[in-house]
Amino acid sequence: MNIIFQLQLFALVIFLCIVVMNIAKKNTILIFAYLIQSLMLVAIMGIKSYHEMSFEIGIVTIILLIIKVIIAPQLLLRIIKQHKANISATTYLNVPMTLGCLVILSIFAQSDVFSPFTALTPLLRVLLIGGMLMSIFFTINRKGAISQIIGILSLENCIFTFGYFLGLQQSAALEISMLFDVFFWIIISSIFVRTIIKHFGSIDVTQLRELKK
Amino acid sequence: MQNLFFTSLLVLTGGSIISLIVQRDTKLSYVSSVFSMFGSLLALIFSIGALITQSTLTTTLPTSFPMFNISLHIDPLAAFFILIVSLIALPASLYGIGYMKQYAKEYNLGVFGFFYNIFLISLLLVITAHNALYFLFVWEIMSLSSLFLVIFENKKLQIIKSGFIYFIMTHAATAFILLSFLLLFQFTGSFDFETIKQHFASIPFVIQTIIFLCMIIGFGTKAGIVPFHIWLPWAHSAAPSHVSSLMSGVMIKIGIFMLFKMFLDILPQTPLWLGYVVLIIGAVSSILGVLYALSEHDIKRLLAYHSIENIGIILLGLGSGLIFIALKQPSLAMLAITAGLFHTLNHAVFKSLLFLGAGSVISQTHTRNIEEYGGLIKLMPYTAIFFLVGAVAISGLPPFNGFVSEWLTFQSLFSGIATSSILIKSIFIFGAACLTFTGGLAAACFVKAFGITFLARSRSIESEKATEVSPLLLISMGTLAVLCLTLGVFSFFVITNIQLIVKNLSLFSSKTSSLSSTGISLQVNQNVAHLNMPVIFLVMAVFIALSFGLVYIVSRKQKVVLRTVWDCGFNALSPKMEITATGFSRTLILIFRGIFQPSKQHEIEYVDADIRYFSKSKTVTLGIVNIYEAYLYYPLHNGLSIISKQIRKIQSGNVNQYLLYIFILLLGLLIFARY
Amino acid sequence: MLLLLLFISPIIAILASIVVNKQRSMLEKIAIASVGTQIIAILSIIYTVLSQNAYLISDTFSVRAFEALILGITVTVGFVATLHSVGYLRCEQAKGMIGFRRIKEYYILMNLFLLCMYVAITITNPIIMWISIEATTLSTVFLISFFNRKADIEAAWKYLIINSIGLLLGLLGTTLFLSQGSTFNGFFNWNNLIASATHMNPLISKFAFVFVLIGYGTKMGLVPMHTWRPDAYNKAPSPIAALLSGALLNVAFLAILRFKLIVDIVAGSSFSQNLFVFFGILSIVIAAFIIYTQKNYKRMLAYHSTEHAGIMMLGFGFGGIGIFGAILHMVYHSFAKSLLFFVSSNIAVKYSSSRITDVTGMVKVLPYSSVLYIIGFLTMVGIPPFGIFFTEFYILFAGFHHSPLIALIALFSLVLVFLGFFKHIIEMLFGEPPKKIQKGENNNWTIVPIIGLAIILFVFSVYLPTPLQKLLNESYTMFLGN
Structure with a gap:
């Protein structure tokens, strides 16, 4: 199979994960969707390291695997289990409206607006740019703290993929530092989610109403 | 010659710094006033010298900031105003030495001296x-230092409020002035006044109009024209009296x-329209100034409104002058402008005198x-005489200065009617x-002000205890x-001399x-009108002298006997039987109902609440509406508050909403970037 | 060498602080020693920059005039913040609000914060700059939730989420820029980005700049990305708010400006200037209206920071001498705003409240703080003899040339801000203080450093010393040349 085709397949899966996230009702599904996304990333990086026979990228792939596929979902799942926060709380828009917005965003992503990105085929544009916009939309639409974390992590994945498809060459050291940055972010935000649950009693972000104006 | 000016500035600076240093020691509080006096004296000598020699001085100093040059230019017009400033500052500072002693315990005189010198x-x-x-830069420093002087007695909330209104209006006025300067730069390419002068003619008419309007609003607010005058009564009554005299007379x-x-x-x-x-x-x-003055019973607010009135008179002179210039009648214009300038000087003198007099009265009666005044002429005779001089002068009666400048203003107006x-x-x-x-x-x-304050009997216990003030204050007033x-x-x-100054202007x-x-008399239009002040005097x-002499001769041999007067059967004459200021002015207020919108409220407290027959006490509250505050400033404030509260709603507390703002902005800007 | 010293001193301070147990004075000494070393290091760097035009270490770190200026500002604010924190934390501990562990965390996180800022300023790689700015978010989020009450957690969470999304957008923009630049062993730096700017696609660069502007603009606090700021500044301990406003804002601004240099070559300067003017005027107007009826003095200061971020944006947006005004404004604003925040922490400790209506009679209760508060206020609204008078003038002046209507709206908003701020400050300063408040300043530590800061502010307002002038002029030419 053509390598390009393979990679596009991965991108498609990433995209579908985001769609699933938007529709899902349970937090565990969200986390699994994120896990699969990250797995795709690992796959992409793995193939790249194989192609270029680069040891450094291989290390990056492994660290990626450890952090995003193994540690992060575990952390989040633990929070859910400990505090029984499985329901993803309500969203602002119901499912049909959500899907409608997603469709609009996809159309926007492949429209003329983004045509300068000649390095990407229209399909890729929908998948990647649309994916980013949808992640942000997801973060806005959801009221649960964990959903917001997943939204941000998903956005980060998309940006990473986007950079890759644009042909960005980064030194391995940089990629590793970014990964560690994400790692710390995940740790800190999970600590915060626990604190929120302790203080406010739920992960519904709209309960945070103390500060206004 | 120039050195005199800089020396005076130096002396004043020294005064301000020393004032801060010795602030704790109340005995040395007069030191800063001494510096002020000395500095003003130097400036006075300098200005007289500059006027005599009719010279113009220019200096420029660069600074470390771009476009900002310390550029001084003293032409005869400026020298005239320096004369006014120092002429008033000298007695005011002398007055301050004695006057500020009453504040020594509660407030910090050192800080006061610091800001006072900086103000000068x-x-x-x-x-x-x-x-x-x-x-x-210096304009704002002037406003800032005067603000601190106004709110000196910061324990009283009313005074803080006065300072607040003052500073806001003066700062808003500065915005207008800034706008006019920026527009001037746009079209003339420079901030230097000389350069602006040369290129002004090239500015399009619409922009010129805007510049003039901004200047009228900006400088006019500082001068106190209606309707931007509302800060004046508050600020001038809140400040200590010699500061009020400086502000009203000079600032x-x-x-x-x-x-x-x-x-x-x-x-x-x-x-012409200007x-x-x-x-x-x-x-x-x-x-409007004099009408509102009539309705006032706070002596300093009364004087402040009179300042507005006199500014109006000065502007009558200036306005006539501008019209004559546009009509190409420079000789009449010179008449009008001279009238305006002379009235500026005169008002400075008699208004300061009145404020210092008022200050003396206030310091004694609290x-x-x-x-609550009354009968002070027997207790404070010298103050009364000086205040009378000021009152007669401001009413424009001979042989004092107010008469001459008002006469001149009338002459210029009459000349205008002749067109x-x-x-x-x-x-x-x-x-x-x-x-x-x-x-x-x-x-x-002023009949009301002088009469109620000084004549008849004391209306309150405090004013019965008043005594004449210290010699320092008397000397300054005298x-x-x-x-x-x-x-x-x-x-x-x-x-x-003023004519020489006016002639110096390039126009x-x-x-x-x-x-x-000619000689000792003034002539307008080749003897159409003629005024000979020394002869009148x-x-x-x-x-x-003749009248006094006759009275003395007639009554020389008569004895003066003190007896009680027939008082219609009352037990004793009490101050409550005297005319009140309210009564005096109420008639006039009712005549001008339209402007004042007076109101009258009755409150009655009955002995028995059910059978409302016998009343225990009655209160009548008379009020007038300050139409500027009601129709101009409060609506503005309310409008801004409403808009503000609406805009505050964007901070709703909902994080998703916040993210939504970013998202929509992002989409919008992406589309913008693309096309 | 000097940079090494600069980076190592906070690291050593962090490590040393971790080890300390129970002795607060040890923590304080470590912090002060560390920040003192940082000052020496930065002053030497500035000296090198002035004499040799730039300070470079390999291709990784580069300090030119503008960076030197920002470093100087950051370390000054950091120094005063550290000294002030000593007194402040002592007071809070005396009141029983926090314990030793929290103080330790405070000093560790503050040093981490400073370190990240230094790295972000001096590093030449955009990605590492992004990482260090992200690191500042992570290190300050715990500082915001310092007191661990409900509202603090809420503020920290909102701060975290909004900034993370913002910074990710910034990362996206960075990625777009980098994907077009030529590589240099996969390790980019600003210089070769600028060099390869002519080969970039204008439209993609425009997109990239939009992302960067929104991203780092979130950190800077421009409307409508400012929403985290009132909550965060309100709840964080005031020395941290001072650092956020006086130091981090400048670093975010630096990031945006670096990208502006690139996009100006690719797409012409009018694109970025229009965007700057848009954000600038939007921030100024909205902040001005909100300040007018604000009820909480710390939130008022937060909106005020947004306002001034807008003014700086306008300065660069208008161009010409507006740029000089904006750079100088950065200097004055950092000093004066941090001054205001330090004073507000004194007020908060004394009155135990952040509401304006609860604070009255400040002149009697906190005489020195009141004077400093007045100085800060006068500076911030642009009254001479304090410097912002000049910078606002320069920016308005440039605005008149560029778009008079916008300048007029800006002038109106500035007057409105003055009105609101003045009204609130008068309510706070005068009147009778509440009965239970003890009169007198809290602590020498909370006053003396701030007085020093005020003196520096005043001196710089009336006279720009030659080194400062040189730095300003060089920064000015750097941005003007493009």
Whole structure:
């Protein structure tokens, strides 16, 4: 199979994960969707390291695997289990409206607006740019703290993929530092989610109403 | 010569610093005033010298900031105003030495001295500034230092509120001035006043109009024209009295100075409509100023409103002058401008005198309410005489200075009525009518002020205990009183010099004025009108001397016996039977109902709440509405608050909403970037 | 060498602080020693920059005039913040609000914060700059939730989420820029980005700049990305708010400006200038209206920071001498705003409240703080003799040339801000203080450093010393040349 085709397949899966996230009702599904996304990333990086026979990228792939596929979902799942926060709380828009917005965003992503990105085929544009916009939309639409974390992590994945498809060459050291940055972010935000649950009693972000104006 | 000016600035700076250093020691509190006096004296000598030599001084110093040069320019007009500043600052500072002693325990005199000296420095620097950015710099420092002086008695909330209103309005005015300077730069390419002068003619008419309007609003607010005057009564009554006299006598003149300087010197060839506007503003301000003064019972607010009235009179002179310039009648213009400048000087003198007098009364009776004064003429005779001099001067009666300058203003207005155009004629007639009206009402108001304060018997226990104030205060008031008389009698001399200043302006360099002084009399338009002050003074003096002499001769051999007077059967005459200020002015207030919108509220407390027959006490509250605050400023404030509260709703507390803002912005900007 | 010293001193301070147990004075000494070393290091760097035009270490770190200026500001604010924190934390501990562990965390996180900022300023790689700015978010989020009450957690969470999304957008923009630049062993730096700017696609660069502007603009606090700021500044301990406003804002601004240099070559300067003017005027107007009826003095200061971020944006947006005004404004604003925040922490400790209506009679209760508060206020609204008078003038002046209507709206908003701020400050300063408040300043530590800061502010307002002038002029030419 053509390598390009393979990679596009991965991108498609990433995209579908985001769609699933938007529709899902349970937090565990969200986390699994994120896990699969990250797995795709690992796959992409793995193939790249194989192609270029680069040891450094291989290390990056492994660290990626450890952090995003193994540690992060575990952390989040633990929070859910400990505090029984499985329901993803309500969203602002119901499912049909959500899907409608997603469709609009996809159309926007492949429209003329983004045509300068000649390095990407229209399909890729929908998948990647649309994916980013949808992640942000997801973060806005959801009221649960964990959903917001997943939204941000998903956005980060998309940006990473986007950079890759644009042909960005980064030194391995940089990629590793970014990964560690994400790692710390995940740790800190999970600590915060626990604190929120302790203080406010739920992960519904709209309960945070103390500060206004 | 220049060195004198800089030395005076240096002395004042030294005074301010020393004042901060010795602030703890109340015995040394007079030190800063001494420095102020010395500095003012130097400035006074300098200004007289500059006027005699009719010289112009220019200096420029660069600074480390771009576009900001310390540029000084002292021409005769500026020297004249420096004269006014130092002439008033000298007695005021002397007065301050004695006056501030009453605050020594509660407040920090050192800080006061610091800001006082800085205020004087900034006054001098503003007059001499010749670069727009530098001008704004010292202008704001002048406002800032005077703010701290106004809110000196910061334990009283009313005084804080006064400072608040003052500073806000002055800062808003500065915004207008800034706007006009920026526009000037846009079209002339420079902030230096000289350069602006040369290129002004190339500015398009619409922009010129905007610039003039901004300047009128900006400088006019500082001067106190209606409707931007509301800060004046608050600020001038809140400040300590000698500061009030400085502010009323000098600082608002700075606004006038800038109007004179801008419209006559830097931006000449002003259009006709500007003269109309200035004249009408002057007329309206004078009428409204005196009307509101009539309704006031706080002696300092009363005096403050009179300042507004006199600013109106000065603007009548300036306005007439601008109209004459536009009508190409420079000789009449010189008459009008001389009138305006002379009235500036006169008002500075007699208004400061009045404020210092009021300050003396307040320091003895501890209240500003006229209704609680009375009978002070027996207890404070010298203060009474000096206050009387000021009152007569401000009412425009001979032989004092107010009479001459009002006479000159009338002359210029009458000359204007003599022109042919119906529109101009009616504007001048309106101005003259307002001035007449104002003169009469001012006299009425001061009859009230002087009469209720000093005559008859004391109306309260405090005022019974009043005694004459210390010699320092008396000397300062006396100096100003003598000055009033001198300026009146020797007005021919002063006028000659003022005419020279006016001639120095490039507009008038080779013209002759309608006003001339031959010998000891003033003549307008070759003897159409004629005023001989020394003769008037002599006649009056002789007449008064004769009257006193006759009375003395007749009653020399008679004994004076003290008996009770038939008092209609009452047990004793009490102060409650005297006329009150409220009663005096109520008639006039009712006549001008439309402006004042007076209200009357009755409250009755009954002995028995059910059977409302016998009343225990009755309260009547009389009030007037301040239409400016009600119709202009409060709606503005409310409007802004409403908008503000609506906009605050964007911070709703909902994080998703916040993210939504970012998202929508992102999409919008992406589309923008693409096309 | 000097940079090494600069980076190592906070690291050593962090490590040393971790080890300390129970002795607060040890923590304080470590912090002060560390920040003192940082000052020496930065002053030497500035000296090198002035004499040799730039300070470079390999291709990784580069300090030119503008960076030197920002470093100087950051370390000054950091120094005063550290000294002030000593007193402040002592007071809070005396009141029983926090314990030793929290103080330790405070000093550790503050040093981490400073370190990240230094790295972000001096590093030449955009990605590492992004990482260090992200690191500042992570290190300050715990500082915001310092007191661990409900509202603090809420503020920290909102701060975290909004900034993370913002910074990720910034990362996206960075990625777009980098994907077009030529590589240099996969390790980019600003210089070769600028060099390869002519080869970039204008439209993609425009997109990239939009992302960067929104991203780092979130950190800077421009409307409508400012929403985290009132909550965060309100709840964080005031010395941290001072650092956020006086130091981090400048670093975010630096990031945006670096990208502006690139996009100006590719797409012409009018694109970025229009965007700057848009954000600038939007921030100024909205902040001005909100300040007018604000009820909480710390939130008022937060909106005020947004306002001034807008003013700086306008300065660069208008161009010409506006740029000089904006750079100088950065200097004054950092000093004066941090001054205001330090004073507000004194007020908060004394009155135990952040509401304006609860604070009255400040002149009697906190005399020195009141004077400093007045100085800060006068500076911030642009009254001479304090410097912002000049910078606002320069920016308005440039605005008149560029778009008079916008300048007029800006002038109106500035007057409105003055009105609101003045009204609130008068309510706070005068009147009778509440009965239970003890009169007198809290602590020498909370006053003396701030007085020093005020003196520096005043001196710089009336006279720009030659080194400062040189730095300003060089920064000015750097941005003007493009």
